[in-house]
Amino acid sequence: MSSGEPKVVDPRWAEQVTDQLTEAIQTKSVDGKITCAVLRKLAEDTGVSYKVAGTAADLAGIRVHNCDLNCF
Numbered sequence: 885m886s887s888g889e890p891k892v893v894d895p896r897w898a899e900q901v902t903d904q905l906t907e908a909i910q911t912k913s914v915d916g917k918i919t920c921a922v923l924r925k926l927a928e929d930t931g932v933s934y935k936v937a938g939t940a941a942d943l944a945g946i947r948v949h950n951c952d953l954n955c956f
Contacts, residue, residue, distance in 0.1 A: 897939035905930055905940045913946045920951040 908930065912922050918941060927937035941948055 891942045893939050893942050894935070897933075897935045898943065900932065900936045901940040901943060905932060905937065906944050909937070909941050909944055909946055913941075913944075916945065917947045917949050920948055923948055 905926075908926055909918060909923065912918055912926060923937050923941060924934060927934050930937075932940075938948065
């Protein structure tokens with residue numbers, strides 16, 4: 885997938901994304917990016933799966949970086 889194409893998100897995860905989760909991800913992001921560790925912690929703190937948190941980041945246009953476990 886080239887960088888110009890939007891990332892395809894799974895509707896099963898997208899329907900679980902809340903405005904609060906999206907806002908939290910945007911707040912924690914720096915320059916349009918969030919670390920894997922921060923996103924995993926956010927998912928755990930809000931009680932959502934890593935898939936839902938990753939989808940929320942994708943929908944918000946936030947890139948996940950420094951991934952250790954390839955969860956996102």
